[in-house]
Amino acid sequence: MGSASRKTFLPLDPVSFTNESKAVIDFIADYYENIEKYPVQSSVEPGYLSARFPDSVPYCPEPLEDILKDVNDCIIPGLTHWQSPNFFAYFQANASTAGFLGEMLCSGFNVVGFNWISSPAATELESIVLDWMGKLLKLPSSFLFAGTGGGVLHGSTCEAAVCVLAAARDKALKELGGWEHITKLVVYASDQTHFTFQKAAKLVGIPPSNFRLIETSFSTEFSMSPEMVRSAIEDDIKSGLVPLFLCATMGTTPTGAVDPIAELGKVTTEFKLWLHIDAAYAGSACICPELRHYLDGVELANSISMNPHKWFLTNMDCCCLWIKEPNLLTDSLTSDPEILRNKASKSRAVVDYKDWQIALSRRFRALKLWIVIRRHGLANLMYHIRSHIEMAKRFEAFVRKDERFELVVPRKFALVCFRLKPEAAAAEEEGGELNRKLVEAINSSGRALVSHAVAGGIYVIRCAIGTTLTQQHHVDALWKLIQEKAQALLINN
């Protein structure tokens, strides 16, 4: 049995829990203090870590100091610093003290709230917080528990997509009279829709050949055309297929485009498709009245999802999904094994969230969104969004003023899509190549991180402003860096 005993082996002793946890708090605070000193994107080579760590497991316990030293010496150099104020890539992942506190409580209680009885507070707080968040976004009451709908926290948009696609699929298969019709179901999205929906549709068994990517173009700022959707639906019906599901996006990943929800909703209503709205990134902005209009038409949707873990100060992971007819979700996802049967579930007076998601086990994620909302209040949450939008406007103005650059699409939120003008290079192709080199030069400097997209064949540089720590001077420094790297490239070109 080794030399340990229950008296000496105390893996959750409150005293060492406190001491060791506080040491790690200091370590993380120190990381935040110094975060600007690190190159934003890690410059390690593939395989760097295996060379530093033994390939076998220690037999004896190691002291925390040794582990933290390794985190400092080996892990941090391999991080791309998403919390750096100079991180402008992808979409941000907001950490905050409030989100962190919620995550600590979640991990500390470590309850598994698969059904109501397994921890009533976990279920009830989640329902309350989803209604809170839905009200912040001014969702119709048809999406709220206070109305006729309801919401759930998932880990990611893809999980949410899998679940609503399965719900839509199972409803359709029931109506069509058998599982063999699965090969007739068709899902629609645009070529700007997050690829996660294509993956999710395939995961739930929709043939990949039945996924329609509606083409977008520069002329509509890369938003989805309701006419083209209608036409695609009609074609599919003529071919004997069954249009099932449309995903509209509010704030696409490549360029921040907004699909015309109200008009798309008319089409999906007419043809009885399930309309899902993916507001993963820009949904957070709708807490500001002046930005809420982008969600107009949401009442025509069947479901909507957004990620507080992006722009809403909630540490990873946290995705809100609201659905108008929760019974369609639970019809598809419910399991009722004897081992989990209990009076509360039988009474049907409670929500059992295992039937609203893929997995059985689930963390108490609601705590962090609840603390984020209370600790900041709507006032500061709106300030958070607006200050990033102000910074994005400022950056946009920088781009406009420099005649070597151009904005590719109008900015709606805090994502600015720009490029060196093709004229600055010999031809369009070289323009793409030059912009690619510019991104490479910015990122390899370690002083900032941006990312890229291709929309309508155009290579676009994306500057997503929105980390928790980003301030105006970081945006100013980014612009200087871009100008400096562009200058060097244009001289050498």
Add this chain to the structure above:
Amino acid sequence: MGSASRKTFLPLDPVSFTNESKAVIDFIADYYENIEKYPVQSSVEPGYLSARFPDSVPYCPEPLEDILKDVNDCIIPGLTHWQSPNFFAYFQANASTAGFLGEMLCSGFNVVGFNWISSPAATELESIVLDWMGKLLKLPSSFLFAGTGGGVLHGSTCEAAVCVLAAARDKALKELGGWEHITKLVVYASDQTHFTFQKAAKLVGIPPSNFRLIETSFSTEFSMSPEMVRSAIEDDIKSGLVPLFLCATMGTTPTGAVDPIAELGKVTTEFKLWLHIDAAYAGSACICPELRHYLDGVELANSISMNPHKWFLTNMDCCCLWIKEPNLLTDSLTSDPEILRNKASKSRAVVDYKDWQIALSRRFRALKLWIVIRRHGLANLMYHIRSHIEMAKRFEAFVRKDERFELVVPRKFALVCFRLKPEAAAAEEEGGELNRKLVEAINSSGRALVSHAVAGGIYVIRCAIGTTLTQQHHVDALWKLIQEKAQALLINN
């Protein structure tokens, strides 16, 4: 813009981060100190929380003290205390200081490691830790990166099941020549297999009528019969169906049964089925040489999963999945959007874990498993498992000594399945009823929490020994409680 400004609104300021986080550490330590004072299972009524919280969101920030007061007054009474040493229900969810520290670092760094470049350390540490864990379980090198396979961390067994089922499905559909064959695919499990596999099979589009539940019985201790599997496969082939996938379990949820992996592997090899091993609970026990034999035959499997978040001191959530042919997983799950293209991925010298799982976004979960292993060392981890098994043996002896009770199946790990003998009641049906009442009496006392199962028509009381804080005296107290409640019931019967 309200009265806030970037100077006063600092949601991730290191000083307040430190102070507030340490206050929450003290709060959690206090919770652990007092955890035995709470009734293990919450006794709140459905809807208790909505009555206590406002239904609208605060406009102004609230102080942390108010929030923690609400956690104390409103949330804790609604928790079922999974970390209580008197929690013997379901399977345990081990928290530990080490797991908590890892979770804090994960949440503090808050990186999103979807591909290698988005945070190389997150990917590389995960690959290293999966190999470590695989070596601890003495998996063949065909499951390790050091060999020809590889591993990934998911949040739950169901996610792992969805992914391996999709991989098996897509391989089969390719071989069969088209998506329309999806309705021919058949999945096999036993009536003791975790219901999550049935849910996962339906999620990936396998018709529910093509899910075969092989019946188990008391005579084989509820393990799956290879002969019955073979016979079911042969029947399906005769009917023109295509046997696809078999899930074998090492340590079932209802009774801790172990399916005969080696013999089942022979059948799946012969008929070319994908064999998955679900070792969610009992996999952890295989780090002890004397218990490893239950995994014999694993070399015949295509994939295996187990959950360190159950019995391996790793806070929620953490599920290890190993796969022999990772290319089958990535063939099914890969997406290659322009926005994520980068040199490292193109070089194919790196792992991009987004292609090994459902979601795009992913947390740096490897940190916690890595710290759990290093901070405890194999010696203490084995002690952890063995001490629970010793306690289970002790509990088993209590049951054996009391002639009113009987063990329903032999104990293999730290789950004891027992009941009041049917003779103690008038008839078998009443025996079920009496045992149901006994569970109710134990749980409503608040002094301990057990759960139940039904196997082979028999109502079984499950005592799963394994929380981090459980010590021998808790097990002794549980037995006294059971005797006391049984006595009261038998007198009143």
